[in-house]
Amino acid sequence: MKETPLSNCERRFLLRAIEERKRLDGRQSYDYRNVRISFGADYGCCIVELGRTRVLGQVSCELVSPKLNRATEGILFFNLELSPMAAPAFEPGRQPELLVKLNRLLERCLRNSKCIDTESLCVVAGVKVWQIRVDLHLLNHDGNIIDAASIAAIVALCHFRRPDVSVQGEEVTLYTPEERDPVPLSIHHMPICVSFAFFQQGLHLTIVSYSTMVQDLLLVDPSEREERVMDGLYGGIMLLKDQVLRCSKITGVKVAEITELIQKALENDRKVRKEGGKFGFAESIPNQKISAFKMERAPVDTNDVEEQAEEIITKADPPSDVVAKPILRMPGTAQIGEGLENSWGDFEESEREEEEEGNSDDATTSGGQKMETEEINIVNDDTIILSDSEEEEVVILEPEETHKKTRTHITAKQENSSKKAFNKKRKKKRATH
Amino acid sequence: MAAAETGALPTEERVGQVVLPGDVLLLPSHPEADGERLWLGPGAALPGRLVCGPGLRSCGAGLLVTKCGLLRHRQSGGAGGGSGGAYWVDSQQKRYVPVKGDHVIGIVTLKAGDIFKVDVGGSEQASLSYLAFEGATKRNRPNVQVGDLIYGQFVVANKDMEPEMVCIDSSGRANGMGVIGHEGLLFKVSLGLIRKLLAPNCEIIQELGQLYPFEVVFGMNGRIWVKAKTIQQTLIVANILEACEHMTPEQRTQAFAKLSER
Numbered sequence: 001m002k003e004t005p006l007s008n009c010e011r012r013f014l015l016r017a018i019e020e021r022k023r024l025d026g027r028q029s030y031d032y033r034n035v036r037i038s039f040g041a042d043y044g045c046c047i048v049e050l051g052r053t054r055v056l057g058q059v060s061c062e063l064v065s066p067k068l069n070r071a072t073e074g075i076l077f078f079n080l081e082l083s084p085m086a087a088p089a090f091e092p093g094r095q096p097e098l099l100v101k102l103n104r105l106l107e108r109c110l111r112n113s114k115c116i117d118t119e120s121l122c123v124v125a126g127v128k129v130w131q132i133r134v135d136l137h138l139l140n141h142d143g144n145i146i147d148a149a150s151i152a153a154i155v156a157l158c159h160f161r162r163p164d165v166s167v168q169g170e171e172v173t174l175y176t177p178e179e180r181d182p183v184p185l186s187i188h189h190m191p192i193c194v195s196f197a198f199f200q201q202g203l204h205l206t207i208v209s210y211s212t213m214v215q216d217l218l219l220v221d222p223s224e225r226e227e228r229v230m231d232g233l234y235g236g237i238m239l240l241k242d243q244v245l246r247c248s249k250i251t252g253v254k255v256a257e258i259t260e261l262i263q264k265a266l267e268n269d270r271k272v273r274k275e276g277g278k279f280g281f282a283e284s285i286p287n288q289k290i291s292a293f294k295m296e297r298a299p300v301d302t303n304d305v306e307e308q309a310e311e312i313i314t315k316a317d318p319p320s321d322v323v324a325k326p327i328l329r330m331p332g333t334a335q336i337g338e339g340l341e342n343s344w345g346d347f348e349e350s351e352r353e354e355e356e357e358g359n360s361d362d363a364t365t366s367g368g369q370k371m372e373t374e375e376i377n378i379v380n381d382d383t384i385i386l387s388d389s390e391e392e393e394v395v396i397l398e399p400e401e402t403h404k405k406t407r408t409h410i411t412a413k414q415e416n417s418s419k420k421a422f423n424k425k426r427k428k429k430r431a432t433h
Numbered sequence: 434m435a436a437a438e439t440g441a442l443p444t445e446e447r448v449g450q451v452v453l454p455g456d457v458l459l460l461p462s463h464p465e466a467d468g469e470r471l472w473l474g475p476g477a478a479l480p481g482r483l484v485c486g487p488g489l490r491s492c493g494a495g496l497l498v499t500k501c502g503l504l505r506h507r508q509s510g511g512a513g514g515g516s517g518g519a520y521w522v523d524s525q526q527k528r529y530v531p532v533k534g535d536h537v538i539g540i541v542t543l544k545a546g547d548i549f550k551v552d553v554g555g556s557e558q559a560s561l562s563y564l565a566f567e568g569a570t571k572r573n574r575p576n577v578q579v580g581d582l583i584y585g586q587f588v589v590a591n592k593d594m595e596p597e598m599v600c601i602d603s604s605g606r607a608n609g610m611g612v613i614g615h616e617g618l619l620f621k622v623s624l625g626l627i628r629k630l631l632a633p634n635c636e637i638i639q640e641l642g643q644l645y646p647f648e649v650v651f652g653m654n655g656r657i658w659v660k661a662k663t664i665q666q667t668l669i670v671a672n673i674l675e676a677c678e679h680m681t682p683e684q685r686t687q688a689f690a691k692l693s694e695r
Contacts, residue, residue: 002552004540004552004554005540005542005552005580006580007540007580007581007582007619008578008580008581008615009580009581009582009613009614009615009616009617009618009619009658010618010619011580012615012616013616013617013618013664013667016664017664017668020664022664022665022668024668024671025672026668026672
């Protein structure tokens with residue numbers, strides 16, 4: 001399918017908005033979108049979400065004979081695929097040159113940085129080495145594929161465990177996971193890509209001071225629309241020295257944050273597995289973390305909006321009091337708050353969304369935000385959502401229903417559909433038949 | 434849920450419930466003088482005639498559901514009882530299928546001689562003749578460039594031919610259609626939200642209008658064009674409209690209250 005063309009109107013608006021340092025989703029110029037990492041049941045399987053861009057990474061290993069000129073080193077193999085479900089423009093047969101560029105970038109990033117110790121992958125020199133294969137699949141394209149892919153690759157590699165091997169003389173024994181615990185790969189450091197989008201305003205030289213050159217604008221982590229209007233893609237524009245320096249400084253900061261996030265996610269997963277808790281993608285489904293899209297909070301800056309306070313406030317109903325009245329559904333389970341009506345369009349959204357006031361200074365921190373969701377393990381200020389640990393149960397205290405029934409007869413269900421509520425819904429349906 | 438013996442339920446009972454493709458709904462047994470007749474299509478039915486709306490198809494004894502969603506019913510004016518009125522299925526969809534008579538926002542992709550090719554989000558691009566604008570003649574061509582936004586309606590839209598749209602109504606007047614201005618922001622939402630916003634007396638639009646003035650164009654293909662005085666305000670309106678799909682009325686009032694306080 002052909003991509004939806006970008007209209008002149010959108011392009012103009014986006015460029016003007018970027019000139020004014022405003023992004024569509026309310027981020028600042030150097031802000032990243034929310035990064036979410038969740039792990040599957042197998043070692044080496046993870047899904048990374050950068051805003052709405054999703055990449056699935058899977059690592060696997062195999063014993064093969066090594067390359068002739070590198071007899072003591074293991075083999076690394078990277079592969080990124082653009083699935084047609086990511087964007088209508090990606091067709092299964094015809095993959096664009098974008099794919100080639102991305103793959104090359106990824107290889108350079110992961111292989112040439114020597115983040116993985118290939119010598120440690122050698123089992124018997126010249127005879128048997130490990131071949132590690134990293135497969136990345138793009139599940140949804142909302143801009144900045146390369147960042148999400150590089151994070152997914154390194155997270156999957158850090159998460160992966162290969163079977164243990166012991167060599168005694170000529171004998172090589174490969175242990176199954178039951179016999180001996182699988183062994184992690186030896187990874188020296190985490191190389192992560194950070195993408196910048198440049199927008200040259202070169203033609204309109206506004207001389208601010210005598211020494212300025214072209215006023216250019218620089219955004220971190222472009223979303224899909226911004227990518228469409230930016231200059232060049234993965235190469236193709238000229239940069240000045242100081243721009244490159246500026247970028248590398250910003251990158252240093254960002255990568256530190258992302259690495260910290262990755263460490264925390266890995267740590268969490270390790271803890272859950274050790275304690276014998278449930279892990280894997282199936283655990284994310286009841287919380288609607290993987291199988292649904294949610295609309296992110298958009299911290300839109302509302303600083304300069306005209307004030308028309310009185311009318312709206314007097315006309316609006318006073319907010320109802322929060323009453324905590326537990327409702328016994330069946331022995332052993334109770335529910336506080338009736339939850340919302342199930343209006344049919346709501347299946348994508350399980351959180352309460354509120355228009356965030358323009359905390360334009362700290363748009364990245366969620367300190368001021370009311371996290372009313374069932375997001376689990378909000379570790380630090382960066383609205384980082386980590387995986388698993390379903391032990392934590394978050395119950396939302398709802399204001400009482402204002403009896404504004406939408407046109408449905410279905411009785412109110414709790415929005416954070418826990419498994420029990422889900423099953424009850426099923427039982428109810430069966431009963432009506 | 435064996436459809437054979439007990440699946441076919443009386444339609445009135447299922448109104449407001451979730452129906453799945455393959456469900457068979459029995460029609461109320463109010464035999465007309467000349468038997469039940471079902472008419473496919475929008476618009477009010479003649480008294481006593483049932484209209485079978487989107488998502489439903491007539492089959493033998495009753496209605497066959499072809500889309501999953503909530504079953505809705507509307508009585509035709511005046512005619513009480515079960516006969517008359519319209520049934521349809523309210524379903525969630527983002528991909529648009531051109532329908533004759535729909536007003537949509539399209540993006541011009543090609544100028545080829547006498548016609549423009551317009552992308553409307555469907556499987557085919559629609560064609561728009563340069564004469565289909567108000568006041569356009571062979572000498573006086575409309576000023577349309579590639580990449581412009583067009584608001585028009587379909588005159589031909591079926592599965593066998595490429596859709597055709599025009600920017601004038603049947604009397605030759607533009608009636609709001611034509612090229613949309615050069616400023617403003619275009620964004621995409623789901624089709625259900627558009628229908629909600631276009632319903633008469635939509636509260637969201639009224640509340641938004643009280644905040645500050647803005648222009649908005651809704652296309653039935655899920656595209657919305659917004660323009661306010663500043664970029665800031667445009668972004669706010671766009672974000673509110675996108676978020677409205679998932680907010681309850683209380684949340685919305687709170688959001689508006691916050692916005693108007695500043």
